[in-house]
Amino acid sequence: LFHIGVDYRNLEEEGPEVDIGSKVKEEKPKKGQARRSKAKEKKKVLREQCEEECRQDEEAPKCSKNHRNEKAKTEERGDFKRKTKDSCDEERNHISSERGGTEERAHAEKNMKAKKTKRKKEKLVFSCLSSSSESEELSADEEESQEEKDVLTQEELEKLKEAVEEKKKLIANLRGKPWPMSKKLVTLRESQEFVEKYEGALGKGKGRKLYAYKVMMMKKWMKFQRDFENFRTACIPWEMKIKEIESHFGSSVASYFIFLRWMYGMNMILFGLTFGLVMVPEALMGRPYGSMPRKTVPRSEQAGAMDFAVLWDFGGYAQYSVLFYGYYNNQRAIGWLKFRMPLSYFLVGVGTVAYSYMVVIRTMARNANRDGGGDDTSFNFSWKMFTSWDYLIGNPETADNKFASITTSFKESIVEEQESHKDENIHLTRFLRVLANFLVLCCLAGSGYLIYFVVRRSQKFALEGLENYGWWERNEVNMVMSLLGMFCPMLFDVISSLENYHPRIALQWQLGRIFALFLGNLYTFIIALMDEINLKRREEEVVKYNMTVWQASLYNGTVDDNSTTSTIPVDPADVPRGPCWETMVGQEFVRLIVSDTMTTYITLLIGDFLRAVFVRFFNYCWCWDLEYGFPSYSEFDVSGNVLGLIFNQGMIWMGAFYAPCLPALNVLRLHVSMYLQCWAVMCCNVPQERVFKASGSNNFYMAMLLVILFLSTLPAIYTIVSIPPSFDCGPFSGKKRMYDVIQETLENDFPLWFGKVFSYASNPGLVLPFILVMILAIYYLQSTSKTYKAANMDLKKKLQTVSLPITI
């Protein structure tokens, strides 16, 4: 049958006079012959099955054309009067159902206003023809009397299958072919017809109905997939906004907003997890506010618990709510659903980290695939020529800027190419670079020390009572960190002018230094926090001791000493409390994020908006041209903003375990940021003068995100594993370690054998070999990738050198 497939494509003419009724024109279908041969094969198939009963029908081949015409006519009217044989009816019905589909489509085609090419008319001929030939079923066409083929064997069936598969593949790949639409449409319709017709023939006998059903389900599934994709694309938010920014500023600025949107999506999922599985169950099914000491504001704080200043600081009622760790009860199962609260809390914490890893790594892999190999520098000029224009630009001013920057970049590269052969004063440059790095290190060390100092000072303030100090002292830590984040990058910029690097490399150094700055600050902050945790734990010991004293004093009040359990009603607000270090940690992170957000927004308003207003309106009455000289309108700083976003996310990951409200807060923050920054960019910024893309920067940012993810989960893991939880607050109170909840669940909720399996699996004897195997696998994969790279280079060289002898 494969050769029939070939005929199908190459057949020039042939095809007997197909004079079927009025609907069909007299043109000789190009592929008429092939079609009929195929139809004939199919008929052979059916003939096998109906051989006995339908023997009489074989005289139908000798029927005249008119007989066939009539048949065609009756079919076209939808009148499927069949021949008598019952045993053939089943097959006929099957074929007629398929044919009916073809007929409908044929009719639909006629009704459409699409261009009717000659070949489309021919197709109509085939469909009528083939259906008519099918209707005859077992009757061979007199036109094909020349080839009396043998019975359809298994291998011909295979070939038919192959041909069908090939057609299917063609349909799937059609959109990637650079043909004009009319050609594609014709090919599509032909292939679809072919597939539909012969798909039925492939299923034989008993399996036929099931096969047809499967085919139909597959089609429905593909349609569903397509509709779902369409729906999903329609659901993507902010598409129009980003498109507007793209057309004004080009794709590098827009990439920041696309990154922001991606982060927003990830945070929505994290929010869903924490809200749905931790906050809502406790709020609905846990004990209400005021029923337990940990859920009540202590008597001493109740006076100011509703003040705005206290609430803004996340104290008072905000502290004793589902927003923070300390509110949660350690009851093993709550509510009528027997929801395992502590287990859920722990697993959600682990799950948020696991999900984040998965998403980041998957995005990185996808980006790496798309970008191909690493960066080549061997095609600089060609790339500048062929890929530098950004087709998304729709704004004339941006286009002018782009022209200017392209010209500059051409001229620069030409000059650079000529100068690269010149000698330079290597030693001076090297000395300057070393000096610059030294200065930067000093800066980093200085900022780290400053933060440590400030945190210790704030601890001192806390000990002496915060009421004595003003606003600055209370928020010192956060303000210092935000200010450092604002001014140090500018300092680095100035220092880097010493280094005299190519702008792209200078940008990478700058990003690296800012990254180190933020990281250093964050870790110093955490170390200071650890000191505070230790302080609180020592306080806890003292409180525990005092508790026993206080309880004894309560009992002293009762007369009856014989009563073993004295249920003296004590208001939960009066019970002495331990200092809940986990809530303290959560609060610190939340405050940090709030102040960071505020700083960003205020910088945006002052640095961009007020500056733009000043330049615009004071330009008339100023000595020099404000718009071209200093300060002029600001440009959108893509890398700075992206880094800020990444670090915020790092803080969320760090604090989410102790403050379940953090993802919710972040979702709100990103939402507001999106609108605010879109407005600011369109209103106050100008397109960048020098547009050079740090190519591959997409993956660079993802890599940074991954590093931050890893580094921010380390402290949380450390605290979970090594510090015992507070005795009177949180879902793990009373346990020796937080992860004991897993052990407890295994013992109580799972069958016995499960616990045994788990304990075997965590046996060091099993874990160590597993780690060894993984290390070996990594080593092997790395060495194969090295050999592939070397082979690649070899082939490239060969390509360059082989061509030389060819030139004459």
Add this chain to the structure above:
Amino acid sequence: MGTTASQLPKDLLSEYQELTFLTKQEILLAHKRFTELVAKEDRNDPSPRVPMSKILTLPELKSNPFRKRICHVFSTSESKDGSLTFEDFLDLLSAFSDSATLEIKSHYAFRIFDFDDDGTLDRGDLEKLVNCLTGETDDTRLTPEEMKQLINNILEESDIDKDGTVNLSEFQHVISRSPDFVSSFKIVL
């Protein structure tokens, strides 16, 4: 707007979805924008053809230095005047869409850059290309020496068989290694 002439029939819509990289909403939006460009007297034509001058008024194409070439490449008119039917317009959007493959984008990019339509990029094509990219005004243009130097550099890099021109496979080889090409060769309505 309830007449059938301005609506896309459902089968045709699903066939277009099958044959292009566009989603249903994008095709419908394209149809809407295209019918806005069609002249009033052609409205009842089953497949109207819009002249190039009107296509170039679209904001997405107005600032593009290659706009005329784009129209010529995607046009299927016999008179080679750059006019587009709706199906040509869909082809255009499909090749420039986000989900189009690298092969199809590089194929069409090559055809767009081939100013004289001879199947290769020779010195003349490259010169015209550079002039398009550097804008119209005199102070942004390159001097003839710079131009010569630039084109020499380009041919040195991309012309593998050293015949003085860049053919399709050499072009695709260069483009496939570029990380920026796919993201910049995009037009979205």
